[in-house]
Amino acid sequence: MKKKRKNRSGGQQRPQHAPQAKQNETFQPQAAEQISPVEKQPSGLAGQPAPAPLPRDEAPRAEAPQVNPAPVQPQTAPLLPKAEKQPKLSSSAGLGTPLTLASAPHLTTRDTTRTLMLDVLIALMPALLFSGCYFFGPRAFLVSLVSAAGCVGFEALFCLLTRRRQTAGDLSAAVTGVLLAFTLPAGVPYWAVLLGDFFAIVVVKQLFGGLGKNFLNPALAGRAFLFSFPAVMTAFPAVRSWEGLSIDAQSAATPMAALHAGSLPSASLLEMFTGVRSGALGEVSAALLLLGGLYLLVRRVIKLRIPLSFLGTVAVLSWCFPQGGNSSLDWTLYSLMGGGLLLAALFMATDFTTSPVTFWGQVVYGVGCGALTVFLRTFGSYPEGVGFAVLMMNLLAWLIDRASLALRRAWRQRKEARA
Amino acid sequence: MFSIFSGGIRPAQRKKATGQLPFRPMEQPPAQVVLPLAGAGTASAVPLVVPGDRVRAGQKLADAVPGQAAVHASVSGTVAAVEPRQQIRGGAALSAVIDSDGTNTPVASPAWRRVDKDASPASLRPGELADIAAQAGLTAMDGTGRPLSQLLRDAMGKADALLIDGTESEPYVTSRRRLMADRPEAVLGGVRLLMQALSLPRATLALEGSQYDAVAALRSYLPLRGGDIELRLLRSRYPQPLTFHQEGRALFTVCSAAALWDAVYRGQALTHRIITVAGSAVARPANLLVPIGTPVSDLIREAGGWKEEPVRLVAGGPMTGKAQFDLTAPVTGETRALLALSAADLYPSIRPESPCLRCGRCVEVCPAGLAPLFLHLYVRSGQWEALEREQISACTECGACAYVCPAHLRLVHSIRVGKRRLSGAAGRREADHEEEA
Ligand code: SF4
Ligand code: SF4
Numbered sequence: 001m002k003k004k005r006k007n008r009s010g011g012q013q014r015p016q017h018a019p020q021a022k023q024n025e026t027f028q029p030q031a032a033e034q035i036s037p038v039e040k041q042p043s044g045l046a047g048q049p050a051p052a053p054l055p056r057d058e059a060p061r062a063e064a065p066q067v068n069p070a071p072v073q074p075q076t077a078p079l080l081p082k083a084e085k086q087p088k089l090s091s092s093a094g095l096g097t098p099l100t101l102a103s104a105p106h107l108t109t110r111d112t113t114r115t116l117m118l119d120v121l122i123a124l125m126p127a128l129l130f131s132g133c134y135f136f137g138p139r140a141f142l143v144s145l146v147s148a149a150g151c152v153g154f155e156a157l158f159c160l161l162t163r164r165r166q167t168a169g170d171l172s173a174a175v176t177g178v179l180l181a182f183t184l185p186a187g188v189p190y191w192a193v194l195l196g197d198f199f200a201i202v203v204v205k206q207l208f209g210g211l212g213k214n215f216l217n218p219a220l221a222g223r224a225f226l227f228s229f230p231a232v233m234t235a236f237p238a239v240r241s242w243e244g245l246s247i248d249a250q251s252a253a254t255p256m257a258a259l260h261a262g263s264l265p266s267a268s269l270l271e272m273f274t275g276v277r278s279g280a281l282g283e284v285s286a287a288l289l290l291l292g293g294l295y296l297l298v299r300r301v302i303k304l305r306i307p308l309s310f311l312g313t314v315a316v317l318s319w320c321f322p323q324g325g326n327s328s329l330d331w332t333l334y335s336l337m338g339g340g341l342l343l344a345a346l347f348m349a350t351d352f353t354t355s356p357v358t359f360w361g362q363v364v365y366g367v368g369c370g371a372l373t374v375f376l377r378t379f380g381s382y383p384e385g386v387g388f389a390v391l392m393m394n395l396l397a398w399l400i401d402r403a404s405l406a407l408r409r410a411w412r413q414r415k416e417a418r419a
Numbered sequence: 420m421f422s423i424f425s426g427g428i429r430p431a432q433r434k435k436a437t438g439q440l441p442f443r444p445m446e447q448p449p450a451q452v453v454l455p456l457a458g459a460g461t462a463s464a465v466p467l468v469v470p471g472d473r474v475r476a477g478q479k480l481a482d483a484v485p486g487q488a489a490v491h492a493s494v495s496g497t498v499a500a501v502e503p504r505q506q507i508r509g510g511a512a513l514s515a516v517i518d519s520d521g522t523n524t525p526v527a528s529p530a531w532r533r534v535d536k537d538a539s540p541a542s543l544r545p546g547e548l549a550d551i552a553a554q555a556g557l558t559a560m561d562g563t564g565r566p567l568s569q570l571l572r573d574a575m576g577k578a579d580a581l582l583i584d585g586t587e588s589e590p591y592v593t594s595r596r597r598l599m600a601d602r603p604e605a606v607l608g609g610v611r612l613l614m615q616a617l618s619l620p621r622a623t624l625a626l627e628g629s630q631y632d633a634v635a636a637l638r639s640y641l642p643l644r645g646g647d648i649e650l651r652l653l654r655s656r657y658p659q660p661l662t663f664h665q666e667g668r669a670l671f672t673v674c675s676a677a678a679l680w681d682a683v684y685r686g687q688a689l690t691h692r693i694i695t696v697a698g699s700a701v702a703r704p705a706n707l708l709v710p711i712g713t714p715v716s717d718l719i720r721e722a723g724g725w726k727e728e729p730v731r732l733v734a735g736g737p738m739t740g741k742a743q744f745d746l747t748a749p750v751t752g753e754t755r756a757l758l759a760l761s762a763a764d765l766y767p768s769i770r771p772e773s774p775c776l777r778c779g780r781c782v783e784v785c786p787a788g789l790a791p792l793f794l795h796l797y798v799r800s801g802q803w804e805a806l807e808r809e810q811i812s813a814c815t816e817c818g819a820c821a822y823v824c825p826a827h828l829r830l831v832h833s834i835r836v837g838k839r840r841l842s843g844a845a846g847r848r849e850a851d852h853e854e855e856a
Contacts, residue, residue, distance in 0.1 A: 098744075100731050100769070103832035105738040105818030106760060107430060107590060108768040111825040113776060170773065212774040212826075303783075357779030357790060405790055409810055412788060 113211070116352075117171035119301045123292035124178050124347065127282045130275065136186035136237065140281050144181040146190050150197035151177030158206045172211050176200055179219035182282025182343055183387065184226070185236045192232045196222035216394050217354045220344075220387045227382075236278045254278045256339040260383035262324030264334055272337040283340040293346035302350040305359065306366040310345040311336060313370025323378065339384040341373065348387075354394040361397075361404040368393045426786040427656045428819045430738070432629065433590040433697075439632065442597045442693045442706040445713070445721050450519055452494050452712030453504050453749035454480060455512040458487040458564045463513040472498045477526040477688045479556075480515045488566035489556035491688035493710035494519040507715065507734040507748040508741060514749070517712070529686035530554050536684050540608075540615040543683070545575060548616040555682035556689045560674035562735065564753050567675050571616050578669035581619050583610050585626035585633065585673040588657035589736030592756045594693040595673050597706040599626065599633035602677060603640050609676030610648055612683055617669055624673070625651045625661050657738060658786055658817045692752050696722040700729035700759035709750060716746035718757050730765055733758040738818040770827045781820035781830060787813045791820035791830045798837040806837045814838070 132141040156168035167173075180196050200222030205214045227233050236254050255265035255277055267277040275285025283289070296302045315332050322331035335341070349355060349369050356365050369389050376385020457463035464481035468474060474492040481490040496519040503511040531554045534543065553568035561584070585606075587595045599606050606624075614622050626633055634652065641648060653661060662670065674692065681687040690711055697704040702723030709718065715732065719725070733740040734754050750757065762769070781791040789809065797805040814834050821830040 099729060099742070101742045101744060102731070102768075103829060103835060104733075104735075104740055104742075104816070105822050105831065106731060106733050106740065106742070106758070106765060106768055107737045108770075108822050108827060109825065110767045111823075112767075112770065112827065113773050113825055116776070116778070116825055167774070210774060212776050352776045352778040355777075355779075357777055357782045357792065359783070362779070401790075405793070405809075408788055412810070412813070 113170040113172065116301050117175050119296060119299050120175045120347070121171065121178065123295045123301075124175075124182070124282070126291050127182070127285055127288040127343075128178070130285055130288055131186070131281055135275060135284055136281060140186050143184065143186060143188060143190075143193060143281060144178050147181035147184075147193045147197055148174045148177030150194045151180070151201050154198055154201040155206065158202055162206075164210065167211055170211065173201055173205075176205070176218045176222075178282075179343075179347060180222045182347075183219065183223040183280050183340060185233065186281045187235055187237045188232055188281075192226055192229060196226045199225040212353050214353055215398065216391055217348055217351050220348055220391050220394075223387055224391060236280065254339070254383065255334065255337075256377075256383040259323075259334060259338050260377065264324075264326055264330060265338065269330075269333055269337075272334065280340060280343075283343045286337040286342050289342040289346055293342075296346070296350075302346075303362070305362045306350050306355060306369075307345045309363045309366025310349055310369045310373075311341070313367045314341060314373055317371065317374040321374075321378075335374075335377070339377075340386045344373075344386040344390050345369070349390050349393070354397055356397045356400045356404065358401060358404040358408070360407075361400040364400055364404070365393050365397060368396065426784040426788075426819060427658060427660060428784050428822050429656055430590050430822060432655065434593050434596075434629075436704040437591075437593045437695050437697050437706055438596065440593075440597070440704075440706050441601050442594070442708050444708045445710075445717070447717070447721060448494070448519065448521065448523075449710060449713040449717045451499065451714070452492075452517050452519065452710055453514045453714065453747070454490050454493065454517070454712040455504070455506055455514045455749070455751065456481045456487075456490055456501075457484075457512040459508055461486040464490065466501050466513070466515055468498045468501070468515060470498050470500050474498060474517060475526045476523050477529065477690060479530065479688070483553055483556070483566060483568075486565065486569075488558050488564075488568070488689070489554065490515070491556050491690055492517055493690035493712050495522055495524040496520040505745045505748045507743055507750065507754065529682075529688065531682070531686070533686040534683050540611045543612070543615060545571075545616045545618055548612060548679070548683070549575070551682050552616075552679060555678075555687070557675060557678050557682060558689065558752050560672050560678065560692070560752055562739065562753050562755070564751070567671075567679070570669075570671070571613075574617055574669040576618075578617055578619070578667060580668040581610075581614060581617055581622040582661070582668055582670050583613070583622055583624040583673055583676055584659075584662045584670060585624055585630070586653060586659045586662060587630075587736070587755070588627065588655050588659050589738045589756075591697045591758055592695050592736045593697075594695045594706055594755050596626075596630040596633045597695075598677055598693050599630065599673055600636045603633075603636040605677040605680045606673050607637065607640050607648060608684070609673075609678070609680035612679050613669075613671055613676055614647065619669075621647055621649065623649045623651050625653055625659070626673075627655050628652045629655050657819065658815075660786065663786070689752050692750075692754070694718065694750060694754055695756040696759075697756065698729070698733075698759040699761045699764050700725055700727045702726040711752050712749045714747050714749055715743060715757060718750065719746070719759060722759075725759070727761040727763075729759040730762045730769075731760045733760060738822065739816065767827065772828050773826045775824075775826050775828055778825060780823040780825065784819040784823050785814075786817060786819065787815060789814055791834065792828075794837060795828055795830050795833040798833040798840075803837070803840055806841055811837050811841065 128140065128144055132138060151173040152168050155173040156166065159166045159168060177197060180200055181193065184193065200218035204216050204218045204221040208214045255267055255272060258265040271277050273286045275288065277284055293307060297304060315336060318332040318335040319328045322328050349366065356362050372389035372392055373386050376389055456466055462484055464484045464487060466481050468480055474495060476492055476495045478492045479489055480492055483489040494517060496517050498515060499518045500516040501513065502516065504514040504516065506512050531551045549568045549571040552571060553566065557567035559565045559567060559570060585595050585599055610622050610624060634650065637650060641650065653659060678689050691708055692711060693706055694709045695706050696718050701719060705722050707718065707721055732743040734743055734750065734757055735741060736756055737758055740758065775792050777792065785791060794806060794809055794811055811834060816831055816834065818831050824830060
């Protein structure tokens with residue numbers, strides 16, 4: 001007797017062509033795993049019709065396990081099994097394992113959560129490598145590593161303690177960890193990193209249901225939480241000042257601070273582009289972030305619409321309202337490359353879970369992020385407003401989805417009515 | 420706007436094994452065929468034969484009933500039984516079981532006027548063509564099994580355009596391609612008959628650029644431009660947006676067209692069709708010309724038997740086909756393919772589900788403009804009322820959403836559960852009203 005799936009509603013079930021008929025009656029919302037659509041076809045059958053075809057040649061009939069006296073119907077025999085195999089009383093043509101049943105489609109993409117997250121990690125690598133090897137020294141590596149390990153560790157621990165399905169392996173926590181590290185100054189103390197990890201993974205992500213259910217971007221929320229320690233969060237080491245990186249190392253004014261004051265930063269545009277400027281660990285090099293974003297686009301992990309509408313809005317608004325009497329072009333370029341805008345637009349705002357799912361929803365979301373960014377940068381008391389802008393739009397993502405789907409339905413109904 | 424809503428995916432084609440193999444008749448014809456007398460959701464037709472009767476190939480076994488075309492014997496022999504038999508679409512249906520005598524003796528003459536091979540389509544009246552389609556038991560051959568005559572009568576005078584669908588964007592399936600490549604005259608002749616039936620001067624035949632041998636074969640019978648039949652080459656894409664329902668446009672498959680040609684010029688009822696047998700679990704994938712009613716097991720044997728362990732046996736394309744558990748189930752005129760999939764073929768689709776990422780890919784590809792992730796959520800959390808609001812009934816169960824889902828959620832399965840639940844609820848409500856009345 002081959003292994004048989006646990007019965008879901010007591011007595012013997014007769015095999016259905018597709019299992020949904022049973023679920024119709026026995027489906028319980030609390031037990032989603034019970035309606036796993038793939039199930040093994042039970043091979044011994046009580047009811048009828050009895051789809052237990054008998055082998056065509058009589059010889060091995062005696063060997064066949066007599067499970068129950070299935071009503072023998074005159075029916076064509078299944079094709080002969082390979083000669084060397086013992087035919088068995090099962091509907092799988094005597095090959096051993098029963099055929100599986102499932103709803104179509106029977107093919108799916110090879111992508112999984114893990115491969116998508118791995119792609120994001122790969123896309124972050126150029127920025128991290130240059131940070132670690134050139135801009136901020138080995139400490140950048142260490143901070144990122146500690147942060148990623150912290151996030152994965154907290155996630156694993158939480159799943160273990162709450163007996164949830166272990167999700168630490170899907171790499172989404174690692175992505176959160178690296179992204180969080182990217183928004184911190186390279187000299188940040190490790191306790192602060194771990195605190196941010198804890199807040200991001202346990203409070204923001206897991207307490208709301210884990211992957212796919214959190215409504216705030218965990219990395220940005222962790223960073224926002226760490227703003228409770230302004231001294232930690234604003235001590236940006238100057239670039240290429242490796243030795244003695246710690247919070248009391250010399251801190252340099254970031255380009256954002258200058259922009260906030262209405263003046264152009266001291267770094268040249270080329271320096272801004274390549275990343276030879278002060279700032280958070282992973283945000284400094286526009287070129288390397290763009291490279292990573294390009295990789296994600298090519299791999300079709302993200303779509304262009306969020307980064308484009310986000311950056312486009314910032315560009316248009318900066319162009320129209322340059323501060324401090326600067327030229328529109330200079331102001332726009334510095335605004336685009338300053339602060340964490342590129343990091344946020346390419347890697348944070350495109351986070352699947354906290355962005356809308358519809359095309360127009362994503363466009364609206366990107367525009368909202370851009371507008372709020374410019375607003376916060378101009379009128380906020382912190383120099384950099386990107387993180388908070390994205391967090392605010394995160395809160396609206398669900399609403400945007402509802403609205404765009406409702407519009408879509410109305411549009412479809414109107415089309416149908418006209419037809 | 421439209422490109423966004425039309426969605427669709429481009430799955431790997433996996434057609435190398437059978438794409439270039441011309442279709443062939445079965446070397447070892449079935450010893451017994453099982454011909455269902457009832458379609459999906461139709462009443463069973465009254466059988467015209469009783470066990471023990473001798474029948475000839477092409478002899479009528481049951482008249483048409485609404486929604487179900489007439490049924491003809493696909494082999495000659497003796498009626499062994501008329502009893503419920505397991506069907507590949509699921510469930511049992513009353514079927515005529517015929518033991519073949521191996522001779523395939525055809526009926527003396529068909530029940531309809533046989534037309535001379537050189538007669539032009541114009542010599543036939545539109546109504547007469549629909550009658551022949553009804554007599555010959557022709558169906559849409561698109562998976563629905565609707566009678567062709569009914570579709571023709573519905574479209575007569577209403578359709579102002581005719582589209583013939585030769586695309587097959589589901590992986591593995593090559594039966595239409597081989598039909599067009601190996602019998603181009605029948606396909607084009609059938610298209611002209613359909614044009615005559617609808618009194619339309621022109622038709623468009625849609626096929627995919629990847630079906631290049633079919634394109635070449637059809638081209639050789641058509642003038643480069645200005646012909647009555649226009650070939651439209653499409654990029655492979657699943658589902659094909661061009662083949663969606665459109666008001667005022669009649670849509671038929673190339674299989675129906677060729678079957679109509681066979682019925683009119685050869686006097687043949689719908690008794691055979693081309694079926695692709697593929698998948699890595701069979702030894703010799705092939706395109707077979709199969710008598711309708713042949714049990715699935717005979718097709719597997721014809722394709723060389725098992726090479727690997729079959730983990731799933733699918734009747735139809737991999738995106739919409741039905742998983743089979745009973746190898747005695749017979750193929751029908753709607754069966755495009757029989758796929759014996761090994762674990763390696765299936766691999767990503769049998770991964771366990773993981774939580775939805777809200778990545779939006781399912782929304783992106785849905786040709787119906789739905790948000791499958793929410794439908795899934797509502798079904799799994801039992802919010803049945805929300806399903807109606809989300810217009811779950813617009814879903815065509817094309818499977819594109821489940822194909823792209825990186826979390827490998829069984830989205831289509833959930834949607835089916837939801838639909839069934841809703842129709843059940845609606846049914847119950849109606850019953851309540853009836854009781855009150
Ligand atoms: S494709 Fe899958 S993971 Fe992505 S939103 Fe849809 S259901 Fe969720
Ligand atoms: S199966 Fe339904 S919900 Fe999924 S993509 Fe197709 S039409 Fe949309």
